Amino acid sequence: DARVTQTPRDKVTEMGQEVTMRCQPILGHNTVFWYRQTMKQGLELLAYFRNRAPLDDSGMPKDRFSAEMPDATLATLKIQPSEPRDSAVYFCASGLGLLYNEQFFGPGTRLTVL
Amino acid sequence: AQSVTQPDIHITVSEGASLELRCNYSYGATPYLFWYVQSPGQGLQLLLKYFSGDTLVQGIKGFEAEFKRSQSSFNLRKPSVHWSDAAEYFCAVGSAGSARQLTFGSGTQLTVLP
Known part of the structure; x- marks a missing residue:
């Protein structure tokens, strides 16, 4: 049963610390998305990759957030330095990048910044 | 720009x-709906998706949705709700562009009373 995996599932850190979240997309999927979910804003698209190349990261605060795909099996989202307002659940999703747009979501990383 | 409205919060x-x-969308061309x-x-x-063809689509867990172009709607239905259906439901529209x-x-939170 192919699924998207994310680590860690929960992360508690102090303000100013670096946070790295990892995602393993479904094997064979060539598109990867990072979302942030909060009660206030709902689901927000942060960044989007196709074939490991970043296509859109306009939803991401550039000064502190960075997203990369070192290889086809790993996507990372890094926050440095972290702030309390970054507390949220971060989801990774992957897809085939075809016309149908279907995305498969991971279980999320719950980030709490104290 | 595309948009999705779920008028019922809870x-x-x-x-x-x-x-x-209920789900209403705004999109210039034929939408891909989820x-x-x-x-x-x-x-x-993912519960279900619509790309083209039959406007009534069947999904998992006994859910169905009907695409109505004239009303720009894609409402989700289930004839008999189970307690395990309590969850948050999100409607989404996909773009056909690059x-x-x-x-x-924004999601609809469903509560099921015994």
Whole structure:
């Protein structure tokens, strides 16, 4: 049963610390998305990759957030330095990048910044 | 730009009752439409999707949705709700452009009474 995996599932850190979240997309999927979910804003698209190349990261605060795909099996989202307002659940999703747009979501990383 | 409106923030139904969750979209061309469900502490799971063809689509867990172009709607229905259906439901529209992004609605929280 192919699924998207994310680590860690929960992360508690102090303000100013670096946070790295990892995602393993479904094997064979060539598109990867990072979302942030909060009660206030709902689901927000942060960044989007196709074939490991970043296509859109306009939803991401550039000064502190960075997203990369070192290889086809790993996507990372890094926050440095972290702030309390970054507390949220971060989801990774992957897809085939075809016309149908279907995305498969991971279980999320719950980030709490104290 | 595409957008999705879910007018009901919270719906409460009794177990065994029928359910309809509303979704209205705005998109210039033929939309690609999705319904996702999110159980507490979980990622989003695809319930069903519409790309073309028959306007009534069947999904998992006994859900169905009907695409009505004239009303720009894609409402989700279930004839008899089970307690395990309590969750948050998201409608989404996909773009046919190069971005291949999904735009999500704000979600509808479903409570099921025994």
